[in-house]
Amino acid sequence: MLLDGKTILITAAGQGIGAASARACAQAGARVIATDVNADLLAGLRDDRNIETRQLDVTDAGAIGALAADLPDLDGLFNCAGVVHHGSVLDLTDDDWAFALDLNVTAMVRMCRAFVPGLLRQADKTGSAAILNMSSMASSVKGFPNRTAYGATKAAVIGLTKAIAADFVTRNLRCNALCPGTVDTPSLRGRIAAAADPVQAERDFIARQPMGRLANVDDLTPTVVHLLSDGSRFVTGQAVLVDGGVTI
Incomplete structure (x- = not known):
């Protein structure tokens, strides 16, 4: 199996893309540590013997550090947590901006700072380790109305991803960003x-997808598994689009 014997940590794994990715990675053979700030949302994953659940607030550096100290070195990290702020720059308060930046970008910095040392140790042992960061087609890839905070912070995720990839490319630690289209979550x-x-809002979301439908989470999970597996061992620093043709 693609992830046989690997240990993968996923944030925001309680629902949506995170939960589907946890199940897909477990089915691909990984030991998955599924985390979420809401412990109740993790209940649906606890029946899978390959998935261990942990409550984690990715805005809490102390909690991240404690979890990193308690876990074995990882083979893969999927930073999936994030928030979507609706509105133009005129609708964006300082508090809105600070929260979007903290959850969408700074949380990934905290997670990488805590877990990269172990990822590097695993890469030294096995020749391969991977980080996957959740970005979006709404980022430096493409602008969308009423997505000022979201687009700006997801663009920052792509920059962060490329920087981490460049820093560790010679150490066999890869870092890529996933850029989904509109996903039914x-x-x-x-x-x-x-x-x-x-x-009308649902019609508008569907209308911007050239394939004529929203993505579902299972449209994304094969790419998640691939980018965390050794099958992508020559892929790093990339913003990988799974967007149903929006950015053709």
Whole structure:
């Protein structure tokens, strides 16, 4: 199996892309440490013998450090946690901006700072380790209306990814960014429900996808598994688009 014998940590694994990725990595043979700030959301993963669940707030540097000290060295890290702020720069308060930056970017810095030493030790032993950071097609790749904080912070994720990749390319530690299109997740459903006209909001999200549908989480998980596996051992520093053709 693609991830046989590997230990993979995933943040925001309680639902959506994170939960689907945890299951897919476990099915591919990995031991998965699935984390989420909401411990209750992790309940659905606990029946899988290859998945261990841990509560983790990725905005808490102390909690991250304690978890890193308690776990074996990782083979892979998927930084999946994030938040979508809706609005233009005129709608963006300082608190909104600070929260988006902290969760979408600084949390990844904290996670990498804590876990890269162990990833490097594993890379020295096995010849391969990987980090995958959640970015978006709404980033330096493409701009979207009402996504100022989200687009800016997801662009920063791509820059962070390339910097980490460049720093450790000679040490067999790869770092890539995943850039999805519009994915049907609980987060998206929440944004649709909060719209003035939810039916039209859903139509608008679908309309921007040339394939004529939203992505589902299983459209993304094969790429997640690939980028965490040795099958992508010559791929690093890339913003990998899985967007249904939006950015053709």
